[in-house]
Amino acid sequence: MSHQAVSASGTDSRTPEDPIITIRNASVRFEMDKGSSTVLNDVNLDIYRGETLGVVGESGSGKSMFADALLDAVVDPGILTGEIRYHPEHGDPVDVLGLKPWELRELRWETISMVFQGAMSAFNPTMSIGEHFEETLEAHGWDRGEGMERARQLFTDLHLDPERMLRSFPHELSGGQKQRALIALSLILEPEVLVMDEPTAALDLLMQRSILNLLYDIKDKYDLTLVFISHDLPIISGFADRLAVMYAFEFAEIGRANDVLGNASHPYTRALLKSTPNLETPLSEMRPIEGESPDPVNHPDGCSYHPRCPLADERCAQDDPAFRPVEEGHEVRCHYWDEAADAVPLDFGGDEQ
Amino acid sequence: MSSDEPLISIEDLEVHFEDQSMLNAMVPSWMGDRLGLQEQPTVQAVDDINLELGENDVLALVGESGCGKTTLGKTIVGLQKPTGGAIKYRGHDIWDVRDGNADTDMTFEEIRRALQIIHQDPGSALNPYRSVLDNLAVPLKRWHPHLNYEERRTRILNMLKRTGISPPEDYAERYVHQLSGGEQQRVALIRALLVEPDVILADEAVSALDVSLRIGVMDLFLEMQEIFDTSFVFISHDLANARYLAGKSGGKIAVMYLGEIVEIGTADEIINDPKHPYTKVLQWATPKLNPEQAQEAMRESPPVRKIDIPDATKPPTGCRFHTRCPEARETCREQTPALYEDGTGEAYHRTKCFRSVDDHEYWQSTELTDDDPVSDETASPSDDGSVVDEASS
Numbered sequence: 001m002s003h004q005a006v007s008a009s010g011t012d013s014r015t016p017e018d019p020i021i022t023i024r025n026a027s028v029r030f031e032m033d034k035g036s037s038t039v040l041n042d043v044n045l046d047i048y049r050g051e052t053l054g055v056v057g058e059s060g061s062g063k064s065m066f067a068d069a070l071l072d073a074v075v076d077p078g079i080l081t082g083e084i085r086y087h088p089e090h091g092d093p094v095d096v097l098g099l100k101p102w103e104l105r106e107l108r109w110e111t112i113s114m115v116f117q118g119a120m121s122a123f124n125p126t127m128s129i130g131e132h133f134e135e136t137l138e139a140h141g142w143d144r145g146e147g148m149e150r151a152r153q154l155f156t157d158l159h160l161d162p163e164r165m166l167r168s169f170p171h172e173l174s175g176g177q178k179q180r181a182l183i184a185l186s187l188i189l190e191p192e193v194l195v196m197d198e199p200t201a202a203l204d205l206l207m208q209r210s211i212l213n214l215l216y217d218i219k220d221k222y223d224l225t226l227v228f229i230s231h232d233l234p235i236i237s238g239f240a241d242r243l244a245v246m247y248a249f250e251f252a253e254i255g256r257a258n259d260v261l262g263n264a265s266h267p268y269t270r271a272l273l274k275s276t277p278n279l280e281t282p283l284s285e286m287r288p289i290e291g292e293s294p295d296p297v298n299h300p301d302g303c304s305y306h307p308r309c310p311l312a313d314e315r316c317a318q319d320d321p322a323f324r325p326v327e328e329g330h331e332v333r334c335h336y337w338d339e340a341a342d343a344v345p346l347d348f349g350g351d352e353q
Numbered sequence: 354m355s356s357d358e359p360l361i362s363i364e365d366l367e368v369h370f371e372d373q374s375m376l377n378a379m380v381p382s383w384m385g386d387r388l389g390l391q392e393q394p395t396v397q398a399v400d401d402i403n404l405e406l407g408e409n410d411v412l413a414l415v416g417e418s419g420c421g422k423t424t425l426g427k428t429i430v431g432l433q434k435p436t437g438g439a440i441k442y443r444g445h446d447i448w449d450v451r452d453g454n455a456d457t458d459m460t461f462e463e464i465r466r467a468l469q470i471i472h473q474d475p476g477s478a479l480n481p482y483r484s485v486l487d488n489l490a491v492p493l494k495r496w497h498p499h500l501n502y503e504e505r506r507t508r509i510l511n512m513l514k515r516t517g518i519s520p521p522e523d524y525a526e527r528y529v530h531q532l533s534g535g536e537q538q539r540v541a542l543i544r545a546l547l548v549e550p551d552v553i554l555a556d557e558a559v560s561a562l563d564v565s566l567r568i569g570v571m572d573l574f575l576e577m578q579e580i581f582d583t584s585f586v587f588i589s590h591d592l593a594n595a596r597y598l599a600g601k602s603g604g605k606i607a608v609m610y611l612g613e614i615v616e617i618g619t620a621d622e623i624i625n626d627p628k629h630p631y632t633k634v635l636q637w638a639t640p641k642l643n644p645e646q647a648q649e650a651m652r653e654s655p656p657v658r659k660i661d662i663p664d665a666t667k668p669p670t671g672c673r674f675h676t677r678c679p680e681a682r683e684t685c686r687e688q689t690p691a692l693y694e695d696g697t698g699e700a701y702h703r704t705k706c707f708r709s710v711d712d713h714e715y716w717q718s719t720e721l722t723d724d725d726p727v728s729d730e731t732a733s734p735s736d737d738g739s740v741v742d743e744a745s746s
Contacts, residue, residue, distance in 0.1 A: 204590035234640030238647025277593035288569030
């Protein structure tokens, strides 16, 4: 598992340093009777134009809160602080948290669109799929004829029969078809960024993978930046250009997908990979992660992973590590990242050294 | 009850569901045609299944939503009555015993107790108004009425401790919503184990859990299987989970498609030497962790000709997979393959595909393509309003 071999294979034709969204010191807090609960903890991240960013974390790691924060959609009484900027290709950056309600509404569909968790119930059961598209176009004052033409094209690109889909009611569609229809709807107003929060989790594996394949194919055609949020690390391996691993409401490791998978440097990322059922790893190598994720009210001092980490010592218990560079574009928040590979060995099978 | 009798045996099993909606019953057939109603739409949920489950055995049923794996699982534990064939528990036909037609002193109660189920969503399978202790006391009161409160409590606390829930005294007083998903699943498992069953059906019991918790819960299943000598039938859409359970326990994996078993074998045979084109599709769909392999899989299109599963009320003729199979030929549309044995004879591996037969006429027939007008006849869900996908999951 040498660094050089992995980085060399991870060449990328895009210019990676052109951010479309920048997130600085974003935090979300809920004030409750039993104390203040921090569900997003001082997060910093750049999302690059045209990339597919995978955000991975277990239940309760704060990944959905991260998605909500991107669109200033945190529910009351949550308090979102920090800075989130959208950078249009031409013109000045937009301060998302300072937008007026109508500006925010426009941004949410026409610039950054979102497919939420539990998308199965996103459609109105009394309206046909076609009416959903018409309603959306009208509400935003778009030309209906052109818009519906675009809808037909989107359906075709997602392997759905346009005429039949527009006529159908939600209950007449299978889960996989509904999910694809929803993706088409979220793209109808030509957004630049599509944020998807566990969009495929309720579907079976074959449908999940097929949808990812379609997204992979249409992404360039529609000039999209994709942010894909999931608890399922393996499902987005191969799909995402970059991966950001969340643990306890903050990022633990960020880097090119190849590097984060092939040269995972945070003990948590490695433990997560080791605990993932797959077809290649020898059965005896798979292990669950010991211990439990921290509670948002009682955040541990120091590194939030130290109570579960095999490398943890006094320093980890007191000192919250900052991000350190592992290699170009690959950062990790761990004091002992260079020992992680020996502490948590991994074997994915295949031709890796 | 001889000892070499399999615990469960299934012979030519068939479960068909009929659509008995009022509209279909009332409208005459000539009018139904014009209205676009299907004539007596029968969903062939499960067809032509022959299986045996031994003591202390593990069987993993794998397939897409709507492939009939849940229906088959429920039939195995006696919750679904077959419309054809037989399901036997220790040599006695379960449904004959229930109807009093069997020549035995075995009761249906005994059978029901021997066959237990764990559901997909443990949160809704447990009573939210009762503590963990009260939830777990229910099966003990039912099957061990002679136990007093203290004895029940001791048994339950022991089980909690054994399944890694500690401190048990604390957890026993908790309510379902105060448990994590993994803990809820443990409690559901304990509830099934408390009546000392012979078989537990676990229906997608780990797929709703976080990826990082799955191994832990599966390890627990395997440990309990060892301790209690219980057989498990494990349903999953995820080949990786099936591999883990069947691989670690020396059990089998059965791959299902549209109600039929298309391939069955040991974990090693199914994972490392898949023969059926559909098993290869499932393998493609199972994500790779190795970054290079993962990217390669993403660049490839799915190895099927159509993404969506056909309507189960109108399963394709011949081999049911032929409308999506990348290897399909003329023969596949006309003839139905049997579950052919692996050539070596030693292995258990069986495949329902003509490609397993070296000299089959399949090899001489012409390939099917999507331009073929006939393949459109055989109902892909894009031409009708079916909701097969989710229906049975």
